[in-house]
Amino acid sequence: MSAIRAQSMVFHSPATPLVRRDESIGPLDDGQALVEVLCCTLCGSDLHTQSGRRPAHGPTVLGHEIVGRVVESRARDIVAGERVTWSVCVSCGTCIPCRTGIPQKCRRLFKYGHQSIDEAPLAGGLATHCLLRKGSFAVGVPDGVPDAVASMANCAGATAAAALRRAGDLADRRVVVFGAGVLGLCAIAMAAATGATVIAVDTDPRRRALAVDFGAADATPPETIADHQSLAANDERPAGADVVLELSGARDAVLASIDIAACGAAVILVGAVSPIEPISFDPESVVRRLLRIEGVHNYAPGDLVAAVEFFASGDNGERFRSLVEKTFPLSQAQEAFDFAHRHRPLRVAVTMPS
Ligand SMILES: [Zn+2]
Ligand SMILES: [Zn+2]
Structure with a gap:
């Protein structure tokens, strides 16, 4: 391989703009692959780091929702020329986790978009x-999936798939999803597709409207969910939701998630990835309702495969493409962050000059 020049936009600290860095890439080691980045979408956690x-940890190249084309590969399962997205986590495969x-909790974990x-x-x-x-762990992206959607598969899509996997069979179940950002819309569409x-x-009326567009039977503000008619008891079932997916990370939503869970429900907590005030709960009520309360953080490789397959089916690729509200070139990556903080779009994308 002749020497390839690479350019990156490096994050140093919250108050300072990203700094361009140039370097050349030497020959690959065994097991490595070089990917030309096509698109990177900014996830909420990138925004949290940048702000x-x-x-x-130290200067880092942010962005972990990535799709690219393999330039050269010395990895067994990664093929040169293929368009791929890859798991945010690299794990050893041998430790106990x-x-x-x-x-994703490997003792020797490496995470794209997080390393110095x-x-x-x-x-x-x-x-x-x-x-x-x-x-x-890289996954080939089918042709019908737009670059920005393949990028989102890698974090929002795969995390939603992980949450649904832990929730279990959803057919004919009443599922309440707190938070209708990209992660929530992925979970809503995936859950609706399973029946x-x-x-x-x-809280945001625009996001509630989107939730219905993406498959929710209804969408409500937090104040009215407890009284929602679809959660009422009848002769055959107890009151409440059979599955609650808490994706917002808001403290009140976490409390409400436990409150509205039906007897036998699964409450899957995903959104609280930044510190919030602790909550208290009534253990007796959890015991008597036979609740399963579980945390989901990141995902396993199979969840990424499920997300890519989901985005490749029907018109999901185009539907989810519409969530990217603005696209910036790599040289304007700082402007992409500024725009995202100021306007709170569902997603912004950064694309590379070809
Ligand atoms: Zn992410
Ligand atoms: Zn490991």
Whole structure:
């Protein structure tokens, strides 16, 4: 391989703009693959890091919702020329978390978009190239899936798939989803596709309307969910939701998630990835209702496969493409963050000069 010049936009600290960095990429090591980045969408956690709400380790190339084309591969399962997205997590496959179904908690975990450039210089999406390290899990993207949607599969889509996997069979179940951002819309559409009756909860009327467009039977503000008619008891079933997906991270929503859960329900907490005030709950009520309260953080490789398959089916690719409200070139990655903080769009995308 002749030397390739790469460019990245490096995050140093919350108050300072991203700084352009140029470097050349040497020969690949065994197990590595080089990807030319096509698109990177900014996830909420990128925004939290960039604004200082989430701590970051040293200068880093942010962005983990990435799609790209493989330039060269020395990895067994990654094919040169293919368009791919890849798991945010690289896991060892041998430690106890890896062997017990939670590889995202690997003892030797590496995460794209999170590492210091001193350790891994091209490991984030805000760059012309990404160097996939040995053990990365990449998925080929079918032609019908737009770049920006394939990017979103990698975090929002796969995390929604992980939450639904933990919730269990959703056919004919009453599912309440708190938070109708991209993660919520993914969960709503996926749950509706499996035959669930989905009620979305969001404070924002525009997001409630989107929730209905993406498959929710109804959408309500938080104040009225407890009295929603679809959660009423009848001769055959208890009052409440059979599954609650808490994706907003708001403290009141976490409390409400437990309150509205029906007897035998699963309450899946996903959104609370930043510190919030602790909540208290009534253990007796949890016991008597046989509740299962579970946290889901990141996802396993199979969830990414499920997300890509979901976006490749029907018109999901085009539907989800509409959630990207503005696209910026790599040179304006800082403007992309500024726009996202100011206007709170569902997603902004950063694309690379080809
Ligand atoms: Zn993310
Ligand atoms: Zn491991």
